[in-house]
Amino acid sequence: MHLHRDILAALLFIAIGAFALYGARGYPVGTAMQMGPGYFPVALGWLLILLGALVGVRAARARDWQPLAWDWRPLAWISVSILAFGFLMPRFGLVPALLAMFPLAAAAGRQSRWHEVVVLTLVMSGFAAAVFVYGLKLPYRLVAF
Amino acid sequence: MGVIESLALGFQVALSAQNLAYCFAGVALGTLIGVLPGIGPLSTIGLLFPITFYLPSIPALIMLAGIYYGAQYGGAITSILLNLPGETSSAVTCLDGYPMARGGRAGAALAISALASFLAGCLGTLLIALAGPPLGEWALAFGSAEYFSLMLMGLVGSAVLTQGDAVKGLAMVVVGLLIGLIGTDVNSGLPRYAFDVPELVDGVGFTVIAVGLFAVAEIATNLERREPQTAYTGALTSIMPNAAELARSFWPAMRGTGVGAFFGLLPGTGPALSSFAAYMLEKKIAREPARFGKGAIEGVAAPEAANNAAAQASFIPTLTLGIPGTAVMTLMLGAMVMQGVTPGPQVVTGNPELFWGIVASMWIGNLMLLVLNLPLVGVWVRLLRIPYRWLFPCVVMFCCIGNYAVNNNPVDVYLCAALGVFGYVLAKLECVLGPLMEEHLRRAMLLSRGDPTVFFTRPISLVFMVATVLVLLFTVKGLDLRVHRRG
Numbered sequence: 001m002h003l004h005r006d007i008l009a010a011l012l013f014i015a016i017g018a019f020a021l022y023g024a025r026g027y028p029v030g031t032a033m034q035m036g037p038g039y040f041p042v043a044l045g046w047l048l049i050l051l052g053a054l055v056g057v058r059a060a061r062a063r064d065w066q067p068l069a070w071d072w073r074p075l076a077w078i079s080v081s082i083l084a085f086g087f088l089m090p091r092f093g094l095v096p097a098l099l100a101m102f103p104l105a106a107a108a109g110r111q112s113r114w115h116e117v118v119v120l121t122l123v124m125s126g127f128a129a130a131v132f133v134y135g136l137k138l139p140y141r142l143v144a145f
Numbered sequence: 146m147g148v149i150e151s152l153a154l155g156f157q158v159a160l161s162a163q164n165l166a167y168c169f170a171g172v173a174l175g176t177l178i179g180v181l182p183g184i185g186p187l188s189t190i191g192l193l194f195p196i197t198f199y200l201p202s203i204p205a206l207i208m209l210a211g212i213y214y215g216a217q218y219g220g221a222i223t224s225i226l227l228n229l230p231g232e233t234s235s236a237v238t239c240l241d242g243y244p245m246a247r248g249g250r251a252g253a254a255l256a257i258s259a260l261a262s263f264l265a266g267c268l269g270t271l272l273i274a275l276a277g278p279p280l281g282e283w284a285l286a287f288g289s290a291e292y293f294s295l296m297l298m299g300l301v302g303s304a305v306l307t308q309g310d311a312v313k314g315l316a317m318v319v320v321g322l323l324i325g326l327i328g329t330d331v332n333s334g335l336p337r338y339a340f341d342v343p344e345l346v347d348g349v350g351f352t353v354i355a356v357g358l359f360a361v362a363e364i365a366t367n368l369e370r371r372e373p374q375t376a377y378t379g380a381l382t383s384i385m386p387n388a389a390e391l392a393r394s395f396w397p398a399m400r401g402t403g404v405g406a407f408f409g410l411l412p413g414t415g416p417a418l419s420s421f422a423a424y425m426l427e428k429k430i431a432r433e434p435a436r437f438g439k440g441a442i443e444g445v446a447a448p449e450a451a452n453n454a455a456a457q458a459s460f461i462p463t464l465t466l467g468i469p470g471t472a473v474m475t476l477m478l479g480a481m482v483m484q485g486v487t488p489g490p491q492v493v494t495g496n497p498e499l500f501w502g503i504v505a506s507m508w509i510g511n512l513m514l515l516v517l518n519l520p521l522v523g524v525w526v527r528l529l530r531i532p533y534r535w536l537f538p539c540v541v542m543f544c545c546i547g548n549y550a551v552n553n554n555p556v557d558v559y560l561c562a563a564l565g566v567f568g569y570v571l572a573k574l575e576c577v578l579g580p581l582m583e584e585h586l587r588r589a590m591l592l593s594r595g596d597p598t599v600f601f602t603r604p605i606s607l608v609f610m611v612a613t614v615l616v617l618l619f620t621v622k623g624l625d626l627r628v629h630r631r632g
Contacts, residue, residue, distance in 0.1 A: 005573070005574050006313075006574075008574055009313060009316075009574040012570070012571075012574065013316045013320070016320055016323065017319075020323050020338075023337075023338050023340075024337070024338075027335065027337060037335045037337060040322075040326065041323070041326055041337060041338075044319050044322050044323050044326070045323075047319050048316060048319045048320065048323070051312060051315055051316040051319065052316060054312050055312055055313055055316065058312070068573060069369075070573065071368075071369045074364075074365045074368035074369060075362075075365035075565070075566060075569050078361060078364055078365055078368075078541060078562075078565065079361075079562045079565060079566060081538075081541055081545075082361070082541065082544065082545055082558060082559075082561060082562040082565070083558075083559060083562050085545040085549075085558060086545070086549070086555040086556075086557075086558030086559050086562070087555065089545075089549055089555060089558070090553075090555055094546075097545075098542060101538075101541065101542060101545060102538050102542070105537070105538040105541040105542075106534070106538050108364075108365070108368055108537070109368055109533075109534045109537060109538075110368070111532070111534045112534045113534075116534070116535065117538075120535055120538060120539075124538070124539055124542060128542060128546065132546060132550075137199075138196075138550060139553070
């Protein structure tokens with residue numbers, strides 16, 4: 001069971017381990033007694049590759065493949081909404097950032113209804129302005145152009 | 146100072162109007178996020194973290210603590226009524242809580258879970274008061290070698306004991322350690338894995354990781370579920386359990402408290418693992434194990450007592466040793482540092498108002514939670530009727546604002562989105578084991594900044610290291626130490 005998944009997990013671990021080694025190539029490794037800043041990263045990189053190989057070998061030997069169901073749509077919309085917030089917030093202020101974030105995030109849900117999203121966006125933008133800017137006095141501008 | 150005088154001092158601190166107000170705010174917020182699936186204490190405390198800078202240290206820590214144990218109460222409500230864990234630490238409560246609700250005993254299940262949590266909370270608080278100070282004195286002998294080996298033991302122990310795959314668990318510990326390496330090396334001053342991004346030189350923040358890897362990924366996972374969940378709120382007429390139910394719950398709740406206190410004290414394990422363990426124990430020693438899974442009240446009382454006891458007990462290593470046993474405790478520790486309190490053995494003697502004030506506030510907070518969860522349970526039940534399609538954009542909003550608020554820097558927000566994608570992939574590959582993995586990750590990050598040279602020369606450290614090796618050997622030999630999530 002779950003073997004397709006473990007092969008992918010193994011590849012992911014090996015990739016992260018290799019990336020760790022690649023990133024650490026310029027760091028002085030030192031010795032066990034006198035560890036340099038590269039010692040720990042290199043050791044962890046190899047350890048992760050080893051563990052990844054272990055997961056992979058074990059998975060490959062049991063050959064009972066099951067497909068994984070990926071659903072990128074919700075994740076993509078959520079990510080876009082967060083990126084939009086991060087982009088708009090310092091440039092245009094809190095309220096425009098939230099006005100963009102809410103509809104984009106709501107697009108991630110299959111059951112979202114547009115008239116509800118409009119109400120939710122307006123109510124929560126007002127709530128955030130009241131709580132964070134007036135209540136907690138965080139130093140944000142509501143609208144800035 | 147004796148325990149009685151110390152507690153008197155603590156109550157004096159905790160009963161001030163300001164501290165009572167923050168304690169109430171904490172436990173109410175904790176219950177709220179406990180009830181709501183998809184947002185947990187880690188993300189909430191992470192998000193409130195920047196805001197607590199503006200508070201004095203005692204109310205700030207009282208409130209953050211309240212969120213943590215309050216969530217242990219709230220999680221059960223969702224498990225019982227919705228068959229969906231409000232928190233992972235309440236996941237096992239679904240097994241018997243939901244069948245009880247379907248059998249018309251929803252009220253009794255809710256009451257027993259609140260009473261068991263309260264019992265565990267009282268005993269847990271007492272344990273902190275009694276065990277904290279002597280432990281603190283013992284810990285004065287600890288050096289970084291002891292700290293490192295204790296944390297390594299905790300990390301390996303939880304990776305192995307966790308439900309699921311031990312090898313993947315260990316690999317995830319290493320991934321966590323690697324994320325912890327991002328930033329400036331404390332010994333040489335060399336920035337590692339920063340790739341010339343100035344924001345990465347300071348390392349990846351608490352909040353960004355907690356929110357990105359777990360909260361954002363969790364929303365995406367929740368949105369994949371096709372069938373809308375509906376709360377079982379039909380027969381919530383009487384909330385009082387009958388005498389037989391009370392009698393049957395007492396000893397399971399006591400045993401659950403013991404199991405929870407043990408796992409809470411042990412760094413590396415937390416409420417989630419303790420509730421699974423307590424449930425398994427009850428099932429094992431029950432006269433009719435077949436009743437479990439069909440609405441056995443013991444299956445509600447034991448895990449709910451255990452998760453709250455573990456939440457309370459995990460404050461002991463945090464406050465007295467300065468070792469965070471769980472991910473949330475790492476944040477608590479961070480909050481203490483931000484407030485100018487140096488965590489460690491000297492907190493108990495050097496800052497008695499803080500230590501005893503928090504201990505006393507926990508008892509008061511548990512009392513508040515009993516009121517919030519027994520007479521006022523209807524309020525929370527009504528919350529469960531809010532559709533998820535309204536809720537999740539609001540959670541995204543809190544994630545965005547919370548991350549931005551840490552440094553007022555959009556890069557933290559971008560990083561959070563990227564970690565959300567990573568967290569989703571990990572969850573799909575069953576590499577993230579819920580909050581247990583959060584705990585590995587955060588403690589691992591702390592550990593990677595330690596100084597790993599002298600563990601085998603100092604006696605206490607050596608004991609921890611030998612225990613770690615033994616745990617690993619047991620795993621290799623295939624001894625089944627793992628607690629399985631669903632029976």
